Structure formats: structure tokens, C-alpha cells
Amino acid sequence: MALEIFRITKHFPKDELLGMTSQMRRCSVSVASNLAEGSGRSSIKEKPNFQK
Template sequence: MAKINSFTEIVAWQKAHELVLAIYSLTKDFPKEEMFCLASQVRRAVVSIAANIAEGFRRKSYKDSDHFYTISAGSLEEVKYYLVLSRDLSYITEAEYLKYFDLAEEVSKTLSGWKNSQNKY
């Protein structure tokens, strides 16, 4: 395995960042009354995924790093719920829901793989 020098080289972070950009784009068309409620909540949660991967990357011990990766995973589940809620409130279509939920699942798989790979060192 090649040495990773920056969090930006971590595939899980790359996928999480892709999800951040996608969610920001998706929520810009939410109703105005939701801009400081649901849109703000989902945006904070999705940013937390990528930010905690980045923060965990520079931690000295596996235990410290894993703590941040676990927070990322929790934020990811929060984003999935907000996608369900957005669909159920008819803020997004079923097709949009499936598209972004699938992307969130992809982030989940790569994050899990990253966490597991770090336990070996």
C-alpha cells in the first residue's frame, strides 16, 4: 500500500467531498423556509463526514483516528435520514433520493474500508 501524505488522497474523503458538493447543489432549491432548518442541518452533517476524515488522518494513534472516522460514519447516517425526510416532504424526487442515497452508500463502503485498513498499522 502506497503511503498517503494528505487526507485528499484518501478515497473515502474524495467520495465524501463529492457527496458534500452534491448535497449543497441539491439543497439550494429547498423551500426558503428550510434554508435555516433542514437544508442547514443536512449541509452541516455532510460537511462533518469529510471534515472528520481529514481530522482523523493526522491523529497519532489508531484509537484517536478511529474516533473521528466513527463520527464521520455517524454523520453519514444522519445525512441518509435527511435524504429520507427530504423525499417524504416532497423536497426531492424519488429519483434524486435514490441517486444521493446510493452515493451515500458508496461513501459508507469506502469509509468502512478505510477504517478497517488503518487497524492494521
């Protein structure tokens, strides 16, 4: 997903680089990171916290 977001936002206007483009890229990486962290949790009760 993150790679696709980076590919799409590459074509956004340069004046959006620090606005929407940056936000979308950071968000896509954050989602993937949260899923990876949640899948590494040993407690079943902890996993839903990272799958929002």
C-alpha cells in the first residue's frame, strides 16, 4: 500500500509536496508499521489496538 501511495503522490503538484503529499506518505507508512507491530504482539487483547 505504501509503495502505491508513493507512486500516486509522485504525480501530485510540487506545491503540495509539504501538504497533502507528505501527509499521505507518512500515513501510509504509519498504517503498515502499526499492522506489523500489532502482529508481533503476543497478547490477543493487545492486537486490536494496532488494527484500527
